[in-house]
Amino acid sequence: xxxxxxxxxxxxSHNKVNKIIKYTQSKKLIIGYKFGLEFFYSKxxxxxxSKVSKKQIIFLDLxxxxxxxxxISAINSLKDxxxxxxxxxxxxxxxxxxxxxxxxxxxxxxxxxILGVTVLTSFSDKSLKKTGHTKSVKNLVIHQAKLAKSxxxxxxxxSAKEVKLIKKICKNMEIVTPGIRLPGDKAxxxxxxxxxxxxxxxxxxATAIVIGRSITQGSIKNNFRKxxxxxx
Numbered sequence: 162x163x164x165x166x167x168x169x170x171x172x173x174s175h176n177k178v179n180k181i182i183k184y185t186q187s188k189k190l191i192i193g194y195k196f197g198l199e200f201f202y203s204k205x206x207x208x209x210x211s212k213v214s215k216k217q218i219i220f221l222d223l224x225x226x227x228x229x230x231x232x233i234s235a236i237n238s239l240k241d242x243x244x245x246x247x248x249x250x251x252x253x254x255x256x257x258x259x260x261x262x263x264x265x266x267x268x269x270x271x272x273x274x275i276l277g278v279t280v281l282t283s284f285s286d287k288s289l290k291k292t293g294h295t296k297s298v299k300n301l302v303i304h305q306a307k308l309a310k311s312x313x314x315x316x317x318x319x320s321a322k323e324v325k326l327i328k329k330i331c332k333n334m335e336i337v338t339p340g341i342r343l344p345g346d347k348a349x350x351x352x353x354x355x356x357x358x359x360x361x362x363x364x365x366x367a368t369a370i371v372i373g374r375s376i377t378q379g380s381i382k383n384n385f386r387k388x389x390x391x392x393x
Contacts (some may be wrong), residue, residue, distance in 0.1 A: 164191065164363055164392065165190075165191040165193065165368060165369035165370075166190055166191065166192055166193070166359070166369065166370055166371075166372060166388070167192075167194065167195040167218075167220045167247075167337070167369060167370070167371045168192065168193070168372060168373065168377065169195045169197070169222075169339075169373030169374075169377070170194050170196050170200055170373075171197060171199050171200070171373050171377070172199065172200060172377070173199060173200060173203035173204075175205070177377075178200070180381060181194070181381060182194060182217065184385060185376065185381065185385050187385075187389070189389065190389070191218070192218070193217070193218030193219065193220050193246070193247075194213075194217060194219060195221075195222050195371055196210060196219065196221055197222040198222075198223065201221065201223065207242070210242055210244075210245075211241060211242045211243075211244075213244060214244075215243070215244050218247075219242075219245050219246055219247070220371075221239070221242075221245045221247065221248050221249070223235075223248065223249060223250075224249050224250065224251050224278050225248075225249070225254065225258075225262060226250065226254040226258075227254065227258070228258070229257050229260075229262075230261075232254070232258055232261060233261050233265045236248075236262055237265065237269060239269065239270075240270070245270065245273055246272065246273065246274060247274050247275075247276055247316075247337075248266065248273060248274070248275055248276070249275075249276045249278050249318060250262050250278065251278050252278060252279055252305040252306075253305065259275075259277065259308070259309065259313075259314060260313070262275055263275050263312060263314060274316060274335065275314050275315050276314065276315065276337055277305065277306075277309035277314045277317055277318065278318045279301070279302040279305045279306065279309075279317060279318060279319040279323070280298050280301055280320075282320045282339055284298060285298065298323075299323060299326065302320075302323045302326070302327070303323075306319070306327045306330045306331055307330055310331050310334065314334070315334065315335060316335030316337060316368070317331050317334060317335070317336050317337070318337045318339065319336065319337075320340055320356075320357075321338040321340070321341070321356075321357040321361060321362040321365050321367055321370075324338060324365040324367050325365055325366060328366045335368045335369060336368050337369045337371060338362045338367040338369070338371065339370075339371040340356040340357070340371075341356065341357065341358065341359055341362055341371060341375070342356050342357075342358060342372075342375050343359070343375040343384070343387055343388060343391055344358050358391060359372065359388060359392055360391055360392055363392070375388070376388060
């Protein structure tokens with residue numbers, strides 16, 4: 162299959178993370194593990210990440226969004242965690258911030274890839290408008306993708322619904338899609354119009370997907386089997 166899948170480790174439990182890693186190993190898929198704010202801010206979360214095997218692909222989902230100098234300092238503070246392969250930043254932080262993060266990241270870890278987050282998958286046109294945006298979700302994502310490309314980022318994080326549009330703009334860049342649910346699973350806190358199943362995401366052209374609760378809630382082993390089956 163040779164498909165890249167990031168399993169979202171949205172927990173504060175080290176034991177739960179160890180179980181997730183244990184039961185999601187595969188020779189058919191490229192498996193990585195996404196750690197967001199919940200785990201990174203937890204007690205000893207950072208220490209845990211620094212000790213994860215270098216064989217694992219670590220995706221640190223911090224969605225940095227601040228003035229350039231603050232982001233540069235934040236990137237510098239991560240230099241002791243050598244095994245991070247991916248790090249997210251909010252594209253709406255602006256061109257100067259994106260350029261500063263990209264430049265600093267290469268100084269601390271030449272293998273670190275910076276992914277620009279577009280409109281979160283929980284947003285709809287209606288909820289986006291309430292924040293003051295006048296563009297639709299689709300048009301804003303396109304605008305953000307162009308900005309990320311011009312800033313030299315390595316990839317884009319967007320809904321699978323926008324992948325085909327983004328691929329035309331961001332050729333040779335990674336496109337990672339969150340908001341993934343196994344067939345039959347509920348949308349939960351995601352916008353139901355912006356989620357898809359794993360197979361559809363890859364067929365749209367995504368280079369990687371992020372999937373969390375569909376795998377980590379209940380029997381991880383059984384859920385992971387369902388994931389593999391859904392991709393066949």
